Amino acid sequence: MRERDNIEHLPVLVKEVLEGLNCQPGGLYVDATLGGGGHSLEILKCSSPNGKLIGIDWDEEAIRVAGSRLKGFQHRLTIVHDNFKNLHNILMDLGVDAVDGILLDLGVSSMQLGDRNRGFSFKLEGPIDMRMDRSSMVKAFDLVNILPVRELEQILWKYGEERFAKRIVRSIDDHRKKFPITTTRQLADIIRTAMPHKHHPKKIDPATKTFQAIRIAVNDELINLETVISGSIDLIKKDGRFCIISFHSLEDRIVKQSFRLNEGRCTCPSDMPQCSCLKEHKIKILTKKPITPSENEKRKNPKSRTAKLRVAERL
Ligand SMILES: C[S@@+](CC[C@H](N)C(=O)[O-])C[C@H]1O[C@@H](n2cnc3c(N)ncnc32)[C@H](O)[C@@H]1O
Numbered sequence: 001m002r003e004r005d006n007i008e009h010l011p012v013l014v015k016e017v018l019e020g021l022n023c024q025p026g027g028l029y030v031d032a033t034l035g036g037g038g039h040s041l042e043i044l045k046c047s048s049p050n051g052k053l054i055g056i057d058w059d060e061e062a063i064r065v066a067g068s069r070l071k072g073f074q075h076r077l078t079i080v081h082d083n084f085k086n087l088h089n090i091l092m093d094l095g096v097d098a099v100d101g102i103l104l105d106l107g108v109s110s111m112q113l114g115d116r117n118r119g120f121s122f123k124l125e126g127p128i129d130m131r132m133d134r135s136s137m138v139k140a141f142d143l144v145n146i147l148p149v150r151e152l153e154q155i156l157w158k159y160g161e162e163r164f165a166k167r168i169v170r171s172i173d174d175h176r177k178k179f180p181i182t183t184t185r186q187l188a189d190i191i192r193t194a195m196p197h198k199h200h201p202k203k204i205d206p207a208t209k210t211f212q213a214i215r216i217a218v219n220d221e222l223i224n225l226e227t228v229i230s231g232s233i234d235l236i237k238k239d240g241r242f243c244i245i246s247f248h249s250l251e252d253r254i255v256k257q258s259f260r261l262n263e264g265r266c267t268c269p270s271d272m273p274q275c276s277c278l279k280e281h282k283i284k285i286l287t288k289k290p291i292t293p294s295e296n297e298k299r300k301n302p303k304s305r306t307a308k309l310r311v312a313e314r315l
Contacts, residue, residue, distance in 0.1 A: 007114035011038030012304040020243040020311040021101035032084035035109040037066030058133040085227040122188035122207040160213030229258040236314040283312040
């Protein structure tokens, strides 16, 4: 059996992202989720000959893959290995005050999902790890085997919206009392058996929501997202753009609400830059409804199915 399936990550909504960023020659952009470098490559091309890109990822493997893929652009590209929640400090360290556009393409890459040793997928046998940043201390193994029942239930409920959270965690607890749960397959089987067969979802594997929930918790994904949005809007130049692609409703809700908050919607009679409520109008939301992939893209890249792109412009 192959240790690892070498899967290339196909970037989603590429044309829409370039339009959303209003990508121009000479612009300075941040791809805060570098991954396999797919979006970065297109941004570098469309901002040529003198545009610049700062690419960030907290996964060393992504840095390596993207670095090699983008080596022809070294003179216009800076790659940073860090958590995007530190974007403000990253830019300060690089001596950059403001940029023309920021892209976040959330979630895991196909490279991460397809590597059995990373333990993200219930389809591949591997250790339950799920850390995108391999230097971080907490693995999925720790949450599954050590976390008190009540806290684990909360994670499944909050981050997976899993209605069978209680049953699943009870079954996990029964198993872990006998032996540690170490592999993705073991965990997936426990979940599938815990869920009454007649309630098994038709379109997704019964383990999908639990795996998503544990991954979100291991990587602090929603907190990182809230932090980066609130901390990054001031880093965008006037008329610059913020593009965020999300893949599930929890992420999309945060993006939508954070954009609205910074749009400074108010109930004051006049929507002037400074209303009597003193709300600041930092951005204009350009996508009243999120942009979703075409049927053609969904067919070619089924992983794009749930993608939603929201775009805001800095005022
Ligand atoms: C969906 S992939 C991006 C794929 C990329 N747009 C491409 O075209 O290849 C998401 C990437 O974001 C990274 N990531 C997720 N959360 C992060 C965070 N808080 N800080 C830095 N990188 C993060 C993941 O490690 C992963 O490589």
